Amino acid sequence: MQNRASSRASARFLKRFSAPALCLAVLSGCAWAPGLEQTNRYATAPTSSFQLAARADGELIASDIADVADVGTGQFVSAGDPLEVFNRFMFAINDTLDIFILKPVAVTYRRWAPELMQEVVSNFVTHLSEPVTFANALFQGDWEHAETTGSRFLINSAIGFGMFDPATGLGLNHRNEDFGQTLAVHGVPSGPYLVLPLLGPSTVRDAAGRGVDFFLDPFSYLARTTDRTELSVGRTAAEAISFRAENIDTLDEVRRDSIDYYSRIRSLWRQQRERQIRNDVGGGPEISDAEPATDPHQVGAR
């Protein structure tokens, strides 16, 4: 059962990255790579800027090893954490809540809730996020993804009742978009790294984006207009527990392997966020077991 849960974790991790929770949506990365989907202009952006920054810093070696740069500023992603004192304080509070409340609940949920129920909950909270993704895909001018998301929502509503995900089986894959990403695509720099109470890692830009997404979300609107805050609370709790349950082993491992858990999480989150903004959905091109390409550029391009 644990293995199946772990498998689902990876399949859903990208889908569910936006789930609120102290459990820090941390577990993947960003980073420029050849062959990224060219669905927004950041897919090809900042390599040259980064190299200049690296050379200015006297670190020629850096441009050979990694050209990970903030999409807004072209600066190295690890550049600075001016709010570190506040962030570490907030991180400690979130981490404490995670240890004493969220993780025990998530462990219990993963162990005792039927797998079908876990699957349905995960699908349902993803389904509820589709309208916000749809709107932000439009704001980014990404018509193709807006169409995919709109189709997903209709198919999963009509056939899956929001609880099952037949759309993915039809090749309509979920990819989260939020207003923070929309701002980034339109050139707004990330601003300082910011750890939000309960919600975990973010930036000033992404925190502002969350506020906009709240008003874009029809579910939130429904809860507000009917004065049923329990709907919002229930949804948030389901998102947090489901996400945390899917990443129990991974976060345990990150904690064990770190000297400075805060810094490790910050790095992973930043890399992941950059990758999200670039719509980099994988770690590289898929390689089939067919005849390898002879032109080196063919493999890199999807």
Add this chain to the structure above:
Amino acid sequence: MTAGITRMFRGVGFAFFAAALAFAGPLVAPAAAQAETPAEFLEDFSNTALTELTGDGLSQDEREARFGSLLEEGFDVPAVSQFILARFWRTASEQERADFIVVFKDYLAQRFLPLFGGARDVELRFGEGVPLQGRDDLFEVPVTFVPADGSEPVRTIWRVRQQASDFKILDVRAEGVSLAVTLRDEYTSVIRQQGSVAGLIEELRRLIDSGQIRPVNQQS
């Protein structure tokens, strides 16, 4: 062990696992069969690693010794160390640099060596290297890890630099996470807190001695 490897495929550990196979490297390829492309190099590298590190009857000391030499030959450890320490590399003494490289290799050995026990359950598919930055000596090579149990393949990118007739690995990215960038971000933060590279070395040594960075099912 297979379950452990499978779990490693899931989540952040991807980059670290990919690095494990990368570390397990090339090395002892005879001169006549020297790799001509970065993809060939990585393929030789991983094959050699699996052969060298998963043989039956190897003692833990022998495995660690072999891992160390593979790491030395397949990875540009000094360059990666320099990248990870960032600006602190310049202010570190020669002794601190040497000490860091030693403790870093120990960390990698403890972190990754146990993973090789189940590595035979994974098929590796290599793409062609893509030249970077308009250069003919720096490449990214896509490698897909396909678990034998039918679970989801993991796509990774290995960054390789050619030096003379040799190739060396500089970094591994999986699911977007760069091993070098992640360690650089964390370790420079630790140096700032500790006040020196020596402080980082001490912390790393403490982590290694605690044994907690071994995969859970390998901890004594």
